[in-house]
Amino acid sequence: MTVSMNFEGAAAAETAPRDLDYAQTMLAAAAIGIVGGIVATTYYLVLEGFMHLVWHTLPEQLEPFFSESFPATNYVWIAASVGGLLVGLTLYLMGLPGEVSFVVEKVHDPGRIDIKQTPAMVVASLFSIMAGGSAGPEAPLVQVNGSVGGWMAQKLGLTLRTTRIFTFCGMAAALGAFFGAPLGGALFALEIPHRRGLEYYEALIPATLAAILSFVVFRLTTGLSIGGMYHFTSIPPLTLINLAEGAVLGAIGAAVAALFVLVFRTVGWLTRPLERRTVLLATLGGLSIGLIALVFPQTLFFGEREIETIIETGSTFGITMLLMIGLAKMLAISCTLHSGFRGGFIFPLFYIGAAVGLAIALGFPQVHPTIGMVCTMAAVNVAITKTPISTTVILSVLSDTAMVPVIVIASLTSFLLTINLNMIKTQRSRSIATGEARPGADAGDRTPDTAAPPLQPEG
Template identity: 40%
Template sequence: MKFRTRRRALTLRTRVNDSLQFNPFVFSRLFFLWALIGIMGGVLAGGYWIVLEHLMEWLAMVPGLWVIPLMATAGLLAGLVIYKLGDPGEMDLIVNNIRFKGGQLDPRNNLSMILSSLVCIASGGSAGPEAPLVQVVGSTGTWLAQRFRLRGEDLRSLSIAGMAAAFTALFGAPLGGSLFALEILHHRHVVEYYQALIPAFVASCSSYIIFVLITHTGLGPTWQFPLYTSPSLNDCFLAVLYALVGTAVGWLFIFIVRRCRGLFRSRRLPIYWRMALSGILIGTIAYFVPLSRYFGHDQLAEVLRSTFSPQFLLLLMGAKLLAIALTVTSGWRGGFIIPLFFVGAVAGLLLHSLLPGHNLPLILISCMAAINACVTRTPISTTVLLGTLTGFHSIVPVMFASLTGFFLSPKMPLINAQLGVHTDEEE
């Protein structure tokens, strides 16, 4: 049976090679693999999103104080899944493997990642689905490359293309998703993996189309921002000033995360008990500050269309920062990009409540860009992503805000693998 399967795979590769032997165009046979991983990524992301939406809708009906035992149980169940099926690792592991293992992402723990992240996110964890899907689709790219016997940069590029496909499906931004997949890996310069740019872009376009067809999401902005009118050159300088607030919140987030890592550092406590304990803490925060629950996709829209006092905004920002930190350090699965955008928007609303005469959309976008660029060190893709997600038509001030957050970020990054030094986290 194995012999027949290998023979069929070899026959397929031979036919593809033969059919493209005469090729007067720029594209090569690899184009079809880039498009294929994009299609696979769109299918995986679309199916994941539909299941996640149904689970969230069901679990959101849990009333009041019951959210605490719900999240404790969710942490315990997700921890047992990871304990039994294998630990799929975090973003540090992905970056390490791309940099130091030739781009090979291990697909063996994908089932564990899918099941545990669905439980964590749907129950109300303050982390989003982008990181789990990046691991799943990126490792699927590795698997596909191995099936077609790709080596070296071709294999690495296909893995990165899978990562880009996952980012794009969730963000709805093919260019932003492509750049983010490259930029999140960087040590000093985003062009380090420039060979993967076109593969990532092709996969992102394919993934985007499939995801939209499956989920029936619209093509417009994800969040309806206040209209940005009368742009001027002064807005670039103001964006830098507003970005200082977002950057300061980014520093605060990194500080909280590092303290929470110490809280859950003990290896003597099994992961399922650590996650159950964290579930109690996150659930308690969600009970007292309901808007801090979940990863912020829908909650951000609610915050934008509502009016809150400065005191509540300060409370919400602190509660959300702590909830995200507890989520990502205790073993709960999920990413913190969308949650950081949520925190940035809350910080912007808080700043605007103190400076009511200033431009609200510019304050919001500047704080969102700065905090994400500060924490993830992705100023280029952050600019493009926010322009797509919010419909903010003038990206020049956003560029200034993103660069402010990037250049004022801590010298020691939150994602340790971005240092460019091989660590044991991949083992």
């Protein structure tokens, strides 16, 4: 009897979740960051190859087959439709990988993302972006790298708390590489699970380390420059009036975000009858993206490089055209995401903000174009993602400006005005290890800090 009890006790000790000391956690974070940088580099190079093939090589080779009665501009909707078909076939054959809401839910509990969904997410997102969809690579990279971190923790048999830290390290590594702003990427990964501010403080330093190392690996291997992605022609010296403008632009950005949510939900309602017809819905989604692009070619792709076009030549479009482009981009994002395409909406939201912000600056010359664009970009994104701090840091780096005060005012104004505007339904308060939810948290937030249980198949 004693031997049996000792044996059972030893077995329980072997299977009990274990934790790491701080040095071990930081070492693991560094490893996750390096792996994350390699994953981001591989994804980037494959994506660039696909994009060059579909939007440069093939159009040149197929141009002789078009005629005056069927001009080459039709290639846009054909390519987008074929891309949609490929997305649909991927989802049908490989399963439905989760979206942003899925990732946020799994971060809370069980603290990790099922790595089995990684292949479907990689393939579907590559086809989605290749087709010209208004969805970026940040969400796929977050899911892929986040699942790698969680997988590592699962193999080591770690507690839920440490498993979640590893997952955050993977997410931060993805965003640090993609945004080119390691601190902003780490903060974004930690803010996105919540509606009212960062709560998983214990993951901040490990996630930042992972983001920095991923950023270094990504920049070294791709040869991309370090510094601001967008180059504004002039950056005004900040005054108190500019700070007030930031608040006004934050309110306008919040209103724009509310309009986007309305458009998004309307498209979702219209596509609901086709939800179970995966291939047809994705193909029609690709067709709709292509048709929108025939009228507004600026809406193609996820907006990272297209924002630079708005900065350089947007003033020639005029106020009305800029506002129409912003509205068309809302429709393009909605068609993209509701048709099953996989990708993130951060840069598409930035693009909407840039177009509307420049239109405001053209209509009210006292508002500097740089302030108008950057503040509205921040406000629109914050209203949807609830990430005021990280958005401020990211945009300050991307714009290569010293406008943190005015950006943060716009961000916080938008955040406060849209506190009840919920687009990512799974955002919530953290799960407390002791089982005691903090004041104001829902009872459903109470999850004991035990070993991460195995994921159940998604329905």
